[in-house]
Amino acid sequence: MKKLSLVDRLERLAEKGVDLVDPRQIFIDDEVQLNRIFPGSVLFPGTRLLGYGTVVAPGAKLGTEGPATVVNSIVGEDAEIASGFVTDSVLLSKARIGSSGHVRGGTLLEEEASTAHAVGLKHTILTSFVTLGSLINCCDCFISGGRSRSNHTEIGSGFIHFNFTPWGEAGDKATPSLIGDVPQGVFLRQERIFIGGISGMVGPNRIGYGTFTVAGQVIRSDVGARRIHAETLRGIDAPWTFEARGLSGPRVERNLEYVGQLAALRAWYVAVRKARLTGEQRQSHLGMAMDAAIHLIDSSMSERWFRLAQFLGVSTLPAMQLPLIACPLAIEPSSMSHVEWLRTLSDDAISAGTDWLQAIVQQFVRNNQIST
Numbered sequence: 001m002k003k004l005s006l007v008d009r010l011e012r013l014a015e016k017g018v019d020l021v022d023p024r025q026i027f028i029d030d031e032v033q034l035n036r037i038f039p040g041s042v043l044f045p046g047t048r049l050l051g052y053g054t055v056v057a058p059g060a061k062l063g064t065e066g067p068a069t070v071v072n073s074i075v076g077e078d079a080e081i082a083s084g085f086v087t088d089s090v091l092l093s094k095a096r097i098g099s100s101g102h103v104r105g106g107t108l109l110e111e112e113a114s115t116a117h118a119v120g121l122k123h124t125i126l127t128s129f130v131t132l133g134s135l136i137n138c139c140d141c142f143i144s145g146g147r148s149r150s151n152h153t154e155i156g157s158g159f160i161h162f163n164f165t166p167w168g169e170a171g172d173k174a175t176p177s178l179i180g181d182v183p184q185g186v187f188l189r190q191e192r193i194f195i196g197g198i199s200g201m202v203g204p205n206r207i208g209y210g211t212f213t214v215a216g217q218v219i220r221s222d223v224g225a226r227r228i229h230a231e232t233l234r235g236i237d238a239p240w241t242f243e244a245r246g247l248s249g250p251r252v253e254r255n256l257e258y259v260g261q262l263a264a265l266r267a268w269y270v271a272v273r274k275a276r277l278t279g280e281q282r283q284s285h286l287g288m289a290m291d292a293a294i295h296l297i298d299s300s301m302s303e304r305w306f307r308l309a310q311f312l313g314v315s316t317l318p319a320m321q322l323p324l325i326a327c328p329l330a331i332e333p334s335s336m337s338h339v340e341w342l343r344t345l346s347d348d349a350i351s352a353g354t355d356w357l358q359a360i361v362q363q364f365v366r367n368n369q370i371s372t
Contacts, residue, residue, distance in 0.1 A: 003030050011068075013037055018121060021045055029183070036283055041075075043129035044068070053292065057093075057285040065099040071338055074292045077285065079109075082117075087279030089121075090293045093337070098134070106300045111339050112149055116157070123176075123300050125265070127185050128339060133197060140176040142261060144185025145209050145343055146192035153180065156197025156215060163203050166242055167311070175203030176258040182265045183357035184209070187344050187350045191226070204254040248312065252370055255308045259301055260364035264320055264357040266297045271327035274355075276341065278333040308370075317370065323363040328352045 004012070009028045014020050017039030025045035028037075031052045040058035041051075046067030049056070054070055059078035062068045068085030070090045075081060080092040084101035095109035098117040106123035109115075113126035116134040126132070127144040129152035136155060140163040146152035182188050192223065193207055197214030207213070208225030223229045248365055274282075274290040301320065309317045330348055334341065345353075 004029075009034060010359070018043065021155045036285075036288065043181075053088075055285055055292070057289070073103075074285075074289045076289050088296075088299075089122055090289060090296055092293075094288060096179075106296060106303060108160075108296055112199055114170070116365055123303055125179070125300070128188055129153075131155070133159070135159065140203060142176070142180070142182065142258070142265075144180030144182070145190050146203050147188050147190075151192055153193040155179075155195045155286075156199065158198040160200040161203055162218075165202075168243065168313060170239065170241075172311040173307045174255050174304075175307075176199060176205075176255065177203040177205040178258065178261060179207045180209060181260045183361065184267070186265070186357070187345065187353065189350060206257065214353045237287070245287065251311060253310065253365070254330045255304060255311075256365045256368055256370070257361065258359035259304045259308075259320070259368075262297055262304070263320075263364045264300045264360040266294060266301070266326070267299065267323075267360050268357060269294050272329065273338060274330055275327075275331045276334055276338070278335060280329040281333075281335070318368075321364075323360045323367065325356060325359055325363065328356050 006028060010020060010023045010026060012034055018037055019042040020026055022045040022227040026043050027048040029050040032049050032054050033052060036055045038056060038058045039062045039356050040050045041056045044063035047063040051072035053072035055074045057075060057077040060063040060075040061080045062075065063072060064080060068081045068083050069085045070081065071087040073086050073088060076092040076095060078094045080098040081098045082097060082134040084097060088101040088105035089103050089107040091109045092111050094112045094115040097103055098115050098119060100118045101115060104122035107121045109123045111128040113128060113130045115132040118135050119132050120137045122139040124138050124141045127186060129146050129149055130143050131152055134156045134157040136159045141161050141227060143153060146267040149301065161177060163173050164171055165175060170227060174358050179193055191210035194212045196213050198216050205219060206222045210226035212228045213223060214220055214230040217231050233347060255339060277286055277290065305317055327352060
């Protein structure tokens with residue numbers, strides 16, 4: 001079949017109700033499936049869409065503040081990319097990337113999660129409502145906490161998650177950090193977390209719910225729930241060699257726990273989020289978004305497994321053994337939005353769901369022990 005010219009592709013989008021603010025300044029790659037660019041979406045001047053997997057849902061806005069490039073990514077209903085570059089990522093309903101964003105593979109923003117300007121993300125997952133300030137570099141993190149658009153976990157401007165350590169022959173990235181967690185965080189009932197700005201965190205690390213970390217520090221230790229936390233850097237001058245890998249046992253356990261959290265998130269998306277979609281929704285942009293999110297979680301788990309193997313100095317690790325634990329919640333297809341549905345759940349249902357997800361995390365860790 002003859003490929004359509006760029007002009008023809010743009011005309012077809014305009015005819016079906018896509019708002020092309022200035023077609024002369026919009027590029028649609030010939031791999032993009034036009035049926036995945038939905039009526040009611042708005043493409044501003046400087047928008048570039050590339051890749052077979054790209055989906056732009058109704059109400060989505062691309063390039064509101066400058067040029068925006070989207071590659072093999074899902075931009076959900078009423079979501080927005082102000083400007084920047086987004087590849088192999090998923091933005092669910094009303095999620096927002098601020099201007100000059102640089103969002104790389106494995107990034108998932110759930111409903112109404114957002115960033116301000118100049119934020120870099122890779123293999124990072126923000127649950128609903130989580131907000132990142134400006135001038136942030138946050139790779140290899142899972143971030144949850146909070147209950148609404150006005151009560152949400154926030155990362156202050158100027159934050160860096162240090163996801164590289166120099167151990168071994170070439171260093172490693174076996175450094176994923178949990179700010180919140182999956183089993184409790186997905187239910188949107190936990191206290192918010194605030195990470196002060198002009199700060200950093202050395203992964204792998206963990207921050208509990210209800211905690212406030214002071215601005216202007218580098219967090220090097222776990223912080224429990226409901227704590228106010230500040231660290232100072234102690235001086236050090238000691239013998240060093242890059243071959244010193246440090247304590248591998250604790251690092252392995254921390255990585256296993258993180259992948260277990262992703263396994264729980266995958267179960268949540270398959271057994272709850274996707275299962276709630278009606279037959280019609282499964283054929284729409286909503287079904288495309290759920291399938292893409294599940295694929296993204298799978299790729300994030302594979303990435304962590306690869307990085308752990310690198311840390312241990314081996315070419316591969318045994319295949320992951322995923323737990324098969326049935327969801328205890330009564331799930332029926334419904335057109336009710338995911339966030340609205342969560343707010344209808346009883347305390348007993350939330351407790352049962354949390355226990356189910358926590359059991360997946362724990363069983364994953366038991367099933368995948370690695371000798372060091």
